[in-house]
Amino acid sequence: MATIKDVARMAGVGTGTASRVVRGKGSVSPDKLERVRQAIDALGYRPSHTARSLLYGRSRMVGVYIPMLSGTFYTAILAIIDAELRGAGLHMMIGFGTGKGEARREAVDGVNLLLERGCDGVIVLTSPLQEEDLALFGERRRRLVALNYAVRSIPEQCFTVDHVLGGRLAARALLGQGHREIAVLAGPWAVQDNVERIEGFMCELEAAGIDTAAMWVSEADFSSSAGWSAAHELLASGTRFTALFCANDEMALGAISCFYEAGLRVPRDVSVIGYDDAPSAAYSAPPLSSVRIPWREMTASAVAELLNLCDGGRRPVVREFPVSVTLRASLAPPASHANPAS
Numbered sequence: 001m002a003t004i005k006d007v008a009r010m011a012g013v014g015t016g017t018a019s020r021v022v023r024g025k026g027s028v029s030p031d032k033l034e035r036v037r038q039a040i041d042a043l044g045y046r047p048s049h050t051a052r053s054l055l056y057g058r059s060r061m062v063g064v065y066i067p068m069l070s071g072t073f074y075t076a077i078l079a080i081i082d083a084e085l086r087g088a089g090l091h092m093m094i095g096f097g098t099g100k101g102e103a104r105r106e107a108v109d110g111v112n113l114l115l116e117r118g119c120d121g122v123i124v125l126t127s128p129l130q131e132e133d134l135a136l137f138g139e140r141r142r143r144l145v146a147l148n149y150a151v152r153s154i155p156e157q158c159f160t161v162d163h164v165l166g167g168r169l170a171a172r173a174l175l176g177q178g179h180r181e182i183a184v185l186a187g188p189w190a191v192q193d194n195v196e197r198i199e200g201f202m203c204e205l206e207a208a209g210i211d212t213a214a215m216w217v218s219e220a221d222f223s224s225s226a227g228w229s230a231a232h233e234l235l236a237s238g239t240r241f242t243a244l245f246c247a248n249d250e251m252a253l254g255a256i257s258c259f260y261e262a263g264l265r266v267p268r269d270v271s272v273i274g275y276d277d278a279p280s281a282a283y284s285a286p287p288l289s290s291v292r293i294p295w296r297e298m299t300a301s302a303v304a305e306l307l308n309l310c311d312g313g314r315r316p317v318v319r320e321f322p323v324s325v326t327l328r329a330s331l332a333p334p335a336s337h338a339n340p341a342s
Helices: 004-011 015-023 030-043 049-056 073-087 103-116 131-143 163-176 192-207 224-237 249-261 279-283 295-311
Strands: 061-066 091-096 121-125 144-147 182-186 217-219 243-246 271-276 289-292 324-326
Touching (some): 015 030, 061 073, 061 103, 073 091, 073 121, 073 295, 091 103, 121 295, 131 295, 163 192, 163 243, 163 271, 163 289, 224 243, 224 249, 249 279
Parallel strands (some): 061 121, 121 144, 182 217, 182 243, 243 271, 271 289
């Protein structure tokens, strides 16, 4: 392993000069500075993380903020981010909310913490951050990208899809199978993309002549356990329904589990459609129909844009992402026999 003395010898400078370059302290001529940097690269010398930040002006760390550290949804996205960053020679630092405090304040504090820890930039996922919150970050907001939501003042730094359309497509899938008695399990109303997908879903049903005001609608926290509990409440309510739309796949899988325990079979007795088309959707029993969001493409472009903002690069970036429905075995025409809730 190379030492600081090896670096000094290759650069043709004294050890003290090489050390000043690595520590970022003291006066060094531009010529010697460049020679020491070249020697460090050639020898593969690895100074401490702090010293590398001082040497190159970048920490080569990217922060990622997620609202909560639970479930499988964020795990898949974090894996994509990590792969993209490692391919560029960078690493990620994760900050996350607890789900117990005020989500907006947690997001502001989390992003600030990542920036204060020296991250070159931050990726923020599905955040409750508001327009005015960006002002709190000052110039540092120029090194922030938003994934799965949009902020008007930084449109080029936002990577999301048309969630209203996603909700409409879910409704069309159910209507196309002949369903008219439909229940809805929404995510938290404080999450903008959830509001948008439910809005699109309801608008499409209303256009088909369905009285959405009379529908069973419940709010849950996007987890499988919340999906199970909500499905249990739905069955206990005696509400007549032949299909359930869940605002994410994890809640849909929890609901399917509850229906199975209650003796109902999907899709014979009730159809279920989710949202996101997470990797687990294809392997549930039965495989889950879901609105497909192109997470890999969207995440890769968000990472590329952030790196461009950090180093002035020109990596290709895509900004339009199609939404579609993946039809699987959890969706079928409604049964002609008894109400599944009875």
